[in-house]
Amino acid sequence: MDPLLLGAIVAIATIIVLFSGVSVAIGLLIVSAGFLLVFDGARSLELIPEILFGKLDNFALLSIPMFIIMGASIASTRAGADLYEALERWLTRVPGGLVISNLGACALFAAMSGSSPATCAAIGKMGIPEMRKRGYPDGVAAGSIAAGGTLGILIPPSVTMIVYGIATETSIGRLFLAGVVPGLMLVMLFMAWSIYSTWRSGDTSVLSAGSYSWAQKFEILPRVLPFLLIILGVLYAMYGGIATPSETAAVGALLCMMIAMIIYRLWNPRDLWVVLRDSTRESVMILFIIAAAGVFSYMLSSLFITQAIAEWIGTLDVNRWVLMGAVNVFLLIAGFFLPPVAVILMTAPILLPIITTAGFDPIWFAVVLTINMEIGLISPPVGLNLYVINGIAPDISLKTILTGSLPYVACMVLGIVLLCLFPGIATWLPDLVMGPSL
Amino acid sequence: MSGHSSAAAAQTGSNPFLRAVAAISTVAGWCSAAMIVAAVLITCQMIVIRYVLNGSTVWQTEAVIYLMIAATLLGLSYVQRLRGHVNVDLIPLSLPARVRFVLATITSVLTIAIVAVILWYGYEYWHFAWERGWRSDTVWGVKLWIPYLAIPVGFGLLLLQLVADFIALVLGIEKPFGLE
Amino acid sequence: RLSHQWSNNDIRHKVAQMVADEVAAANVDLDIKIFGSQSLFKAREQYKPLSRGQLDMTVLPLSYAGGQQPAYNLTLMPGLVKNHDHAARLSASPFMAALEEKMAQDDVMVLVHGYLAGGFAGKDKCITRPEDVQGLQTRAAGKAFEQMLAGAGASIASMASSEIYNAMQTGVLQAVNTSSSSFVSYRIYEQTKCYTPAGDVALWFMYQPLLMNKSTFEGLTEAQQQALRDGAAKAQAYYLEEAKKEDAESVKVFADAGVEIAQMTPEDFAAWRELAKETSYKAFLEEVADGQALLDLALAVE
Numbered sequence A: 001m002d003p004l005l006l007g008a009i010v011a012i013a014t015i016i017v018l019f020s021g022v023s024v025a026i027g028l029l030i031v032s033a034g035f036l037l038v039f040d041g042a043r044s045l046e047l048i049p050e051i052l053f054g055k056l057d058n059f060a061l062l063s064i065p066m067f068i069i070m071g072a073s074i075a076s077t078r079a080g081a082d083l084y085e086a087l088e089r090w091l092t093r094v095p096g097g098l099v100i101s102n103l104g105a106c107a108l109f110a111a112m113s114g115s116s117p118a119t120c121a122a123i124g125k126m127g128i129p130e131m132r133k134r135g136y137p138d139g140v141a142a143g144s145i146a147a148g149g150t151l152g153i154l155i156p157p158s159v160t161m162i163v164y165g166i167a168t169e170t171s172i173g174r175l176f177l178a179g180v181v182p183g184l185m186l187v188m189l190f191m192a193w194s195i196y197s198t199w200r201s202g203d204t205s206v207l208s209a210g211s212y213s214w215a216q217k218f219e220i221l222p223r224v225l226p227f228l229l230i231i232l233g234v235l236y237a238m239y240g241g242i243a244t245p246s247e248t249a250a251v252g253a254l255l256c257m258m259i260a261m262i263i264y265r266l267w268n269p270r271d272l273w274v275v276l277r278d279s280t281r282e283s284v285m286i287l288f289i290i291a292a293a294g295v296f297s298y299m300l301s302s303l304f305i306t307q308a309i310a311e312w313i314g315t316l317d318v319n320r321w322v323l324m325g326a327v328n329v330f331l332l333i334a335g336f337f338l339p340p341v342a343v344i345l346m347t348a349p350i351l352l353p354i355i356t357t358a359g360f361d362p363i364w365f366a367v368v369l370t371i372n373m374e375i376g377l378i379s380p381p382v383g384l385n386l387y388v389i390n391g392i393a394p395d396i397s398l399k400t401i402l403t404g405s406l407p408y409v410a411c412m413v414l415g416i417v418l419l420c421l422f423p424g425i426a427t428w429l430p431d432l433v434m435g436p437s438l
Numbered sequence B: 001m002s003g004h005s006s007a008a009a010a011q012t013g014s015n016p017f018l019r020a021v022a023a024i025s026t027v028a029g030w031c032s033a034a035m036i037v038a039a040v041l042i043t044c045q046m047i048v049i050r051y052v053l054n055g056s057t058v059w060q061t062e063a064v065i066y067l068m069i070a071a072t073l074l075g076l077s078y079v080q081r082l083r084g085h086v087n088v089d090l091i092p093l094s095l096p097a098r099v100r101f102v103l104a105t106i107t108s109v110l111t112i113a114i115v116a117v118i119l120w121y122g123y124e125y126w127h128f129a130w131e132r133g134w135r136s137d138t139v140w141g142v143k144l145w146i147p148y149l150a151i152p153v154g155f156g157l158l159l160l161q162l163v164a165d166f167i168a169l170v171l172g173i174e175k176p177f178g179l180e
Numbered sequence C: 001r002l003s004h005q006w007s008n009n010d011i012r013h014k015v016a017q018m019v020a021d022e023v024a025a026a027n028v029d030l031d032i033k034i035f036g037s038q039s040l041f042k043a044r045e046q047y048k049p050l051s052r053g054q055l056d057m058t059v060l061p062l063s064y065a066g067g068q069q070p071a072y073n074l075t076l077m078p079g080l081v082k083n084h085d086h087a088a089r090l091s092a093s094p095f096m097a098a099l100e101e102k103m104a105q106d107d108v109m110v111l112v113h114g115y116l117a118g119g120f121a122g123k124d125k126c127i128t129r130p131e132d133v134q135g136l137q138t139r140a141a142g143k144a145f146e147q148m149l150a151g152a153g154a155s156i157a158s159m160a161s162s163e164i165y166n167a168m169q170t171g172v173l174q175a176v177n178t179s180s181s182s183f184v185s186y187r188i189y190e191q192t193k194c195y196t197p198a199g200d201v202a203l204w205f206m207y208q209p210l211l212m213n214k215s216t217f218e219g220l221t222e223a224q225q226q227a228l229r230d231g232a233a234k235a236q237a238y239y240l241e242e243a244k245k246e247d248a249e250s251v252k253v254f255a256d257a258g259v260e261i262a263q264m265t266p267e268d269f270a271a272w273r274e275l276a277k278e279t280s281y282k283a284f285l286e287e288v289a290d291g292q293a294l295l296d297l298a299l300a301v302e
Ligand code: NA
Pocket: A109, A110, A111, A112, A113, A114, A115, A151, A152, A153, A154, A155, A156, A157, A158
């Protein structure tokens, strides 16, 4: 059979199986096993455990649970609230101060957590009730946190960047740096929109919600110190010649656990177990998808589908920006339905050769890809951040969260356009710190 | 929305088999979490040895990798119990209860089938490594049957939890896809 | 189906491609599909499916399978190979015949023999003698080299080759030992003060043959087998020539990047070899029952 036709059949089968409600990892395994059985013979099934094990046999994957633990351990303390409160005390005079400080807290927290749901949960637990209390509409309260939480995978550390680095053999340290400026850019865009929308609504009670004395403003600062220490410590370990990025994750996890236990007195074994349980659950879920996606990409490669698609795209004579537009639409759609790691692992082997042949920088592309994945996190049907918000504020309807986060999706699309116009936004910092890219 | 609020977990009712399986999966989850913590500590120890003491780090990288693999595979059943394996429930949500039950039955049987296949070949692979005395090609030279053991054990536990979930579905203890 | 870990412009891919092209040209109804860049199996996961017949052919550093057949560790042993011509003589010696017997136990056979060489790179200084690595954080390619370098007082750090560049840049690593092609493809020259390439004498030689599943080969028709053998013979000659060129190429790249080039003298080589005898050879002999016999066979090759 023609590999391209076969590829189309695989795509349809994958969509049907994943929409049946079976878990994503198992669904990928079912599709892979089915096609291997029919087109490669029963003996190829013998290989599945070997491939599963082989895909997990990678030191860099260690950093995924580590960067998740970092966020989770801090999120379970008062730290999120402290951070949020500090920003709020300092930003009250800014129009929309509260939503601004929430977004700022999300960005800062994202610098400590590799995962978006964790960032969303940490700030949302405090931020959403507070914003609603002060009269912000439910949509703004939920939408800003849902969107701000997605920064967790753009601002380093980032689980998706690690997975991309592994899948494409690009430097993880460089990928992390590439996310910094675009992450700040998105925060600015989010904030700009928030200020504009609050100002437009003309609700003055929201604008001047609280006022704090200078004493109150300074008193809170020491409580933000642990955050800065962790962020600086991790950065120093990573770029100061102490450890490789994957090893640094462990340092970060240990630091965060220690700070949670010592400074925030998270002693109770029950509370500690909640942190570990949630981290284990998210990590195992992600790592199982990584392993299953490995079997899926083995199937695609073994049936020559990956190679055929890459060849086919190579023969198309299209403008590189048209190609990039098509890739973005494809990623956006994939991101609607699948968690980021699954999208990256399933598409990277096909997309990367196309991208590099068309003359795009793989580091820059990682950032574009990540922003696409961020959009997927706040869009149905599989939007992990939506579920988190739903867990924090069950009385806000999914529809309200969605409409609330829509303007922020527009900000992210604008961010992608800006990145296409000015690729330097992503590549400037890594080039500055680590020299021109390979 | 199955699998995302932290309260969600497999329903056991008062069925002793379901409760026993839930307990086994929970213990597996503890082991998995303990392995992740061990991996954190070993990695930090490795950095200290190398950076502070300028010593050799021969076994740490490999040990951490095997711990992470074992944590993932042993954690599968526990995460299944917590409904933590993310899925797309758009279609199940929109189906009438009857059809939803049929769909849940089909997906459960398929899931059990694929996990059983992996368990079977996983056991075979482990046995092959054990029989041939395979070792890793490093200075440490770990006997590979030890890390490979996580494949049959992890998928065996997952199979057990899936069978329990299926029974709960058939007995009506658990709603299809956990949806009301 | 042939699997390997390298990109399309690597000489090991070209060797595989040459065999595939020759077989295709022979018109014997045999089509070799090449899966490069680890697109099918990860680098170290290729030997097991090959031996079980799930994969037909692979280009593989044989020492990767040292965990399955400890005798293979001799194919990446410091000081056993002096230069490329010596390597070619080893490939045709009773030593290789003994190794091929071991491969036959795993249902594996060799189509194309070939060795590639490598050297050392230092972040701050030249590495030519054992004393030079004392106290340096070093990343070595291969178990036997790790043992020898540890014996010289180096601290061994293990990491993926894709991490080397950053690790050298940030100072996590101070010395690296790997193949000439990896030095170039990972742009290690940007982070190196001094490079010790494979020259008239070199320490690091790695046997990287094109292997095939034996039963699969024997299941082919006589004409197909002959086409494979003919293609392999042609590819083997090409492999040897290109392997020599690759070392020279790496020297040029490093020199152009302004890196100091150091040469290992025969005395340096002897010092390393003495050290290796005390460390990696010794560990090898402890691990492999018939190790001494194999080692003698290898050392007997002039
Ligand atoms: Na982050």
